[in-house]
Amino acid sequence: MEFHSASRQNGTNVDYISDADRVKIVSMRHVIEKEDPASKVADDATLRRFLYARESNVQNASELYLKYSKWRQTFVPHGYISETVITNELKKNLACMQGFDKEGRPIAVVILNRHKPCYNALEELKRYFVYSFDKMSSSTSREQEKFAIIADLEGWSYKHVDIRGYLAILEILQSYYPERLGKLYIIHLPYIFWAAWNMVYPFIDKRTREKVVLVEKKDIRTTLLNDIDESQLPEIYGGDLPLVPIQDAVVPNVPPN
Template sequence: METTRHDLELEDDQQAEALAAVKASLLIVDSNAQSLTDSDYLRFLRARNFDKEKTVKLLVQHLKWRRSFVSSGYIKEEEIATELERKQIMLQGHDKFGCSIAIVLSARHVAFHRDFEEIKRLFVYCFDKAAASNLHPQTKFMIILDLEGWGLTNMDIRGYLAVLEILQNQFPERLRKLFILHVPYLFWGAWKVVSPFIDKVTREKIVFVDDKHLKETLLAEVEKDQLPTIYGGVQDLLPIQDCVVPNWPPSTIA
C-alpha cells in the first residue's frame, strides 16, 4: 500500500538544504519563482532526484514555458471549446488517497480533426484543474485512460508524445497512477512507438488492467461512491468542464 505521508513533509535535513539552495538559485535567475510553493519545488526536486543543478534548469524552463503557453495563468475554456465539445475527458471523485480522478475516453478523440495546439491546451487545462480539485493536502492526481472503441481514427502518435512531454516536464510528480483499460490489440503498435519516451518514474505508475479484473482493480484504489457506474461505481460520467472546483479558475498556477 502506498504511503499516505504528506507530500510536503521533508524527510531529512538534506532535503531541506536542497530546497533552500534551489530556491535561492532560482530567484536569482527568475523573479517569477516567487509564485512557487514549497510543494512545487519539492515536486521538481524529486523529478530530478534532488540534483540541484538539474532541478534549477528544469524550473527555469518550466517558468518560461508557463509564461508563454499559459500566459493567463490557466487555460480558458473558450481556448479549447472544440475539444471540450467532444466530452473526451471527465473529472470526478477522488481515490483513497485524496487524489482527483481524470477519465480520458480515448475513442472520442479524432486524430484527423484535431488542432495540435488545442490538444496541448486541453491537457494542460486537464492537469491544472485535476491538481486544483485534489483533497488537501494531496498534490497528485489519478488518470484512467479508457481505450474502449479505440481504433485507427483515434491513433495520434504526435499528440500522445506532446501530452507525455507536458506531463513529465511541466507537471512532474503530479501523476499518482495511470490505469489503462480495454486495451485493443491495435494499441500495442502505438505503445511501441511511444513507450521509449516514457521515463522510468512515469512508467512505474502505469497499470494495464485486464478486463476480467477491472472492477476489483479500480475498487481497490477508489471507493464505490467515487467511481462512475461503467467501472462498478454509482456516479454518472461528468465532463471536466462541468466539474465545479473551488477557487477555479485560479489567478496563477505553478
C-alpha cells in the same frame, strides 16, 4: 460536481519537509531566482515536486523548474486556459473528472475513442490538456498533491491513433506537471494498442512508467476497486458516480480570481 477537500484522505502530508529536502530547496531557490526573479512565488511543496522528479539533484531540478516557468509564462500567460480557446475540444467530452481514490487522489477518466488526430488542431489539444491538468491539480489538497487517471480505450481503433498528440501530452505531463501523476490505469486494451504503445513507451520516463498499470478486461473492476471505493468509482465501471465532463466539474478557485 463540486470537489471538497473533506473528501480527501490518507495522503502524504506535504507540509512536512525533511531537513535534507529543505536544504536542497533553499539551494534550488538560489539557482532559479537568480535566473528568474518571478520564481520567488514558488512554494516549497512545488519545488519539492521538481526536486523529486530529478532524483533530488538540485541542478537538474532547477533546470526543469526554469523550463517550466518559461513555458508557463508563454503558453499560459494569463494564469489559466480560457474555455473560449478550447471550444472544439470541450465538445468532445474527452476528459471527465469525479471522485477520489483511497489515497485521496482526484480521479479523471479519459475516453480515447472520442479523439481523432487532426494535425492543424494540435495546439488546441495541448491547451485542452493543460486546462485539464490544471483543473485536476487544483482539485488536489496540501495532504495529497497527485491525481489518478483512467485511460479508457474501449472502441479505440486505427482511426483514433494520434502518436503526435500523445507525445505532446506526455511531454506536458512529464516536464510541466512533475510528480502530479499518482497512477495511470489503461483499460480495454485492443490488439492495436501494442503497436502504438511500443512507439510511445521509449519517451516515458522511468518515474512515469512505474505509475502505469495496463489492465486486462477481466481484471478492470477488481483492479479499480482495489484502489477506489465503489462510492467513488464511475458508474461505467460498476461504481456510483456519473461521468462528469471536466468542464462541468466545479473546483474552488478555477479559474483563478
